[in-house]
Amino acid sequence: MDAAAILAALVSGGVIGLILGLVGGGGSILAVPLLIYVVGVGSPHAAIGTAAVAVTINALASLVGHARAGRVKWRCAGVFAVSGMIGAALGAELGKAFDGKRLLVLFGLLMVGVGVSMLRKRRAAEAPDVRLTRDSAAMLLPRLVPIGLGVGLAAGFFGIGGGFLIVPGLILATAMPLPLAIGTSLVVVSALGLTTATSYAMSGLVDWSVTALLVAGGVGGTIAGIALGKMLGTRKGLLERGFAAVVIAIGGYIVASSA
Numbered sequence: 001m002d003a004a005a006i007l008a009a010l011v012s013g014g015v016i017g018l019i020l021g022l023v024g025g026g027g028s029i030l031a032v033p034l035l036i037y038v039v040g041v042g043s044p045h046a047a048i049g050t051a052a053v054a055v056t057i058n059a060l061a062s063l064v065g066h067a068r069a070g071r072v073k074w075r076c077a078g079v080f081a082v083s084g085m086i087g088a089a090l091g092a093e094l095g096k097a098f099d100g101k102r103l104l105v106l107f108g109l110l111m112v113g114v115g116v117s118m119l120r121k122r123r124a125a126e127a128p129d130v131r132l133t134r135d136s137a138a139m140l141l142p143r144l145v146p147i148g149l150g151v152g153l154a155a156g157f158f159g160i161g162g163g164f165l166i167v168p169g170l171i172l173a174t175a176m177p178l179p180l181a182i183g184t185s186l187v188v189v190s191a192l193g194l195t196t197a198t199s200y201a202m203s204g205l206v207d208w209s210v211t212a213l214l215v216a217g218g219v220g221g222t223i224a225g226i227a228l229g230k231m232l233g234t235r236k237g238l239l240e241r242g243f244a245a246v247v248i249a250i251g252g253y254i255v256a257s258s259a
Contacts, residue, residue, distance in 0.1 A: 001209060008039045009210050013054065013217025018225040019243060020062060020218075029111060029160055031055060031214070033250055036104075039210060044100035048158065049200025050207045054214035055160070056193030062222060063186040071183030075132035076174055079144045080166070080184075081191035084152030088192045091156025092199035098157075104258040107158050111251025114164050118244035130176045143173035148188070155192040156199070163189050 001009075012034040019030065031051035035041040041050065066072055095103060132140055147169045155162035166185040170176060176184070200206055 005040060006213060009213035010217040012038050013214035014221035014224075015217075016054075016214070017058060017218035017221025017223075018228075020058065020222055020225060029114065029164055029247060030250065032107060032158070032160070033111075033254055035210070035214075041207060041210065043205070044104050045096060045200070045205050046207055048095065048103075049197065049203070049205035050210050050214070051160070052193050052197040052200055053206055053208075053211045054218065056190055056197050057211075057215050058218045058222065059163075059186050059189040059193060061219065063183075063190060065226075066183030066186055069183070071179055072187060073130065073132070073174075073176060073180055073184045074187070076130070076140070076144060076170065076176070077184045077187035079132065079141065080148040080151075080170065080173070081188045083145045083148030084155065084162075084166075084188055084192045085195045087149040087152025087154075088156030088195040089152075089199065091153040091158075092196045093156075095157040096200070096203060096205070101258055103158075105255055108251045108254030108258065110154070110158060111247050111254065113251075115244045115246075115248035115251060117168070118164070118247070119241060130174045130180075140174055147173050151188075152192050152195075156196045162192055166192075 012031075015034065016031055031054060032044070032047050035047040035051055036044065041047040063072070130136075130140075132144075151162050151165045151169050154160075154165060163182075163185050166188045167178070167181045170181040170184055170188075171178070197206065
């Protein structure tokens with residue numbers, strides 16, 4: 001890799017980490033377009049595999065802080081993650097067999113759809129102390145399992161962490177508050193990312209040097225994003241809407257340039 005490519009990978013990792021720390025997720029959806037259009041990874045499949053590895057490592061690093069703060073519902077995360085890993089394994093195999101150009105078009109459309117959904121107001125949480133127990137299992141499992149399976153399928157197919165899908169999925173299934181959903185989602189992101197990354201790595205579709213640079217940049221970006229998020233805490237809604245607009249714009253560009 002030349003100096004320009006190294007710098008591009010570091011900056012891309014920093015952007016992903018910054019968004020993750022600033023708005024509590026969603027940075028992974030930018031990983032694939034950044035790898036293709038900024039870093040210059042030629043194959044969409046290699047970009048997906050490389051992004052999956054980097055996203056998994058960054059999610060595990062972010063999970064530590066949320067777990068220490070008590071913002072992880074481990075049992076709900078476990079059920080969602082196991083269901084999601086099954087979906088991710090299937091999705092990864094489908095994605096690898098899919099034409100790269102058509103895969104990019106679908107990815108762009110997904111980004112537009114996610115961005116639009118992020119602009120919608122979230123409903124208020126109704127169960128701030130949600131717990132998966134024997135008594136609540138009959139109500140929660142029929143929601144957690146199918147939603148987890150569907151999110152995993154999308155995460156594996158597109159090689160993304162899926163945090164932007166997991167968070168609303170957890171809220172829909174359990175009505176847990178947003179801070180708990182964000183922390184819990186990182187367990188699932190790590191599990192789904194590991195499943196997808198393993199599948200692509202076994203097929204030789206991971207650029208390990210680029211992965212290392214993305215992770216290195218992501219560490220610095222996450223630290224900066226968390227610090228900036230605390231400073232701009234009262235404007236988090238505005239930040240999330242701004243990020244949604246960026247996701248829509250990039251998704252539209254991908255569709256237009258790949259169609």
